[in-house]
Amino acid sequence: MSSEIAARQIHLDGKVQGVGFRPFVYRLAREAGLVGWVSNGLDGVHIRVQGEREALDRFWEALLRKHPPIAAVTHSEIREAPLGTDSSFVVRESSQEGKATVLLLPDLDLCESCRSEMHDSKNRRFQYPFTTCTDCGPRYSIIRGLPYDRERTTMEPFPMCPECAREYRDPADRRFYSQTNSCPTCGVRVDLLDSGGARLASGIPALDEAAGRIARGEIVALKGVGGYLLLVDAANPRAVEELRRRKRRPTKPFALLFADLESIRREARAAPEEERWLLRREKPIVILDRREAGGSLAPGVAPEEDTLGIMLPSAPLPSLLLDRLAGPVVATSANLSDSPILATEREIVASLGHVVDAVLSHNREIESRLDDSVVRFSPFFRHPILLRRARGFAPLYLSEGFELDPEVAILAMGAHQKSTVALAHQGKIYLSQPLGDLESWESQENFRATLSHLRRLLSFVPKRIAVDLHPGYASTEAGRGLAGEWGLRVEKVQHHRAHFWSLLAEHSLLWEREPVLGVIWDGTGLGEDGAIWGGEFFLWREGRMERVAHFDYLPLLLGEKAIREPRLSAFGLWHSSEGLRERLEEKLLPVERRIYRALLARGDFPRSSSVGRLFDGVASLLGLADRVSFEGEAARGLERIALRLCRALGGVGAVRGREPYPLPSFPSGGVVGLDGLRAEIARDLVCGVPSEEIALRFHLSLASLVGRIVEGVGCRRVALGGGVFQNGLLVDLIEALWGERISVYIARELSPNDESISFGQMVASAWGSGSLRRVRS
Incomplete structure (x- = not known):
């Protein structure tokens, strides 16, 4: 007896456009003897199949297990459908109805098949610089609209020649429905x-x-x-x-x-x-x-x-x-x-x-x-640390361990430096490429253009807008403007809390019953007390985030100028040290000495708990950098010489017994005092201790402090965030000292620097509105 004939309607969402998914479905259905159609839509891929029930079951199983490796199905639905009159299986034209929920695919590198063709003198694409197929080529960088079809990309001005058109229509060809298909005859010049x-x-x-x-x-x-x-x-x-x-x-x-x-x-x-x-x-x-x-x-x-x-x-x-x-x-x-x-x-x-x-x-x-994009590995434990999450990654972000309510629509505007924007839309998360530091008009224009592009692609209208606490950030100002346009209230999320929110979400720690300590160290971020924060300790417990400690405030002479001139951080930190007086004053002109000492005497300066500025001060003292030409230059120099000594000694395991500079284990009033550290560094400099020894002990002091505070607040989990934790040696020292007693979390799919601020702002907003749900694996 022949099996019963049935029909099914299927909807797949996720990373399913621009990855050869329709050709895969076409071939799978034809091999199974099924009839029907497959089509792209704004919300993913739609399939109708009809045939014997056993064949339909096998088709469904293979659809989810054997799809192209560069694809990812985040949502799938299947339901019974009425029998139709289809006589074959076809690829239908894309539909532009409904809401845009399909994930935007990052750009893909050249695949090996295309590489071979490009180097084959007998192939018609020999030496053609724009060879692609369904497995490779540009995606996000050329998309102008959804669904992902050629006419909605910057390939639209290049009509396919007869031979390329034949490949595009041939189910047996790997360029079947390849939207970037072209050749020397019809393609890019x-x-x-x-x-x-x-x-x-x-x-x-x-x-x-x-x-x-x-x-x-x-x-x-x-x-x-x-x-x-x-x-x-x-x-x-x-x-x-x-x-x-x-x-x-x-x-x-x-x-x-x-x-x-x-x-x-x-x-x-x-x-x-x-x-x-x-x-x-x-x-x-x-x-x-x-x-x-x-x-x-x-x-x-x-x-x-x-x-x-x-x-x-x-x-x-x-x-x-x-x-x-x-x-x-x-x-x-x-x-x-x-x-x-x-x-x-x-x-x-x-x-x-x-x-x-x-x-x-x-x-x-x-x-x-x-x-x-840029990645480095920590030197000993080999943890990957994303320094820039751009081409190849953006704007795709696939969350693990949590999901968003599809009804929530959040726009998070990010920070001022290493700016990004994040969108929560139809249950999906889109995190833009880094948009630079928003100092220049060109950067601000690019920021606005990228946001406008993402909004247009997704037909996105936010219901909530989250911004940084700093009122002068260009991203904050843009968020206020959009909120006024749509009649929304702006939600302010403090910079360092946003870093911690990002880590809590990425590692699915929001629902943990045990508390988590967030150690958030960076260069700059406006605090809730008006000071410049950057050396913060937060405790996440029972759904609440509390600032439990911070580094003592240090003078930030002339504000932004101190960021470009580490010598000012050194002077502000050690100006009262008689042993270092000559060393420090060599870094300043006579008129500068008078001005800075007067400012310090009057207390006329911003206050900062920034660990980034602490790194700057030590680096300047050691003669590594008095002025910098790029962000992090002084801190890189300090890590470099400390790492050289660490390796010479045999690695992080060999330095565990060395004495760190003193920092209080249980901060009085939640303040980590710097007096002991400053005094001992000054004494070592006067005594002629080598710079690399001072640099390594300084790193060791910070690593030692992290574990002591984790234990002091009574928890076993610590999340490390902020630009300071781009320092691989510091990350490894913390793990070497404390990894057997506590669990250490660092950013994996995101960057520890300010690129993650918009993601953290979005998470904070979603948590506050009850729009986040835990997903258990």
């Missing part, structure tokens, strides 16, 4: 321009000429997936120094682009986990330990650094360019200081025409600007 924008060459000759110019020491701008990069030969000292001079970037390390792992291994030491990250689909910059000798890189690539920031090409164009060069290139973002990465030919010529010698560009527009 690569051009080489001079610094004034005049075209010099196109196609393969453009690639050849660009490579020749780089080999001759010139600076070439390359249009990448999310914006332009500035390239020079990384082995040419004169070219690297010229790039630094023209871009006015004196010391900040440059990122490097290598062709393959083999060439990376000649310059850096990459552990297995680091190599896996280099090869991941996101293709981030990975911070690797450089080899001590034998390298060919120019000294100016990363002055004073023991590490190199290295990535592999994520797209065909840079890959083909590297094929024409003898070694790696510097690949640094093409932008003005603190401004967004440039994304159009007009911008590159107008803003950096004086910097570049030529521009390797193309005629596909970039809809969303994206920098490269």
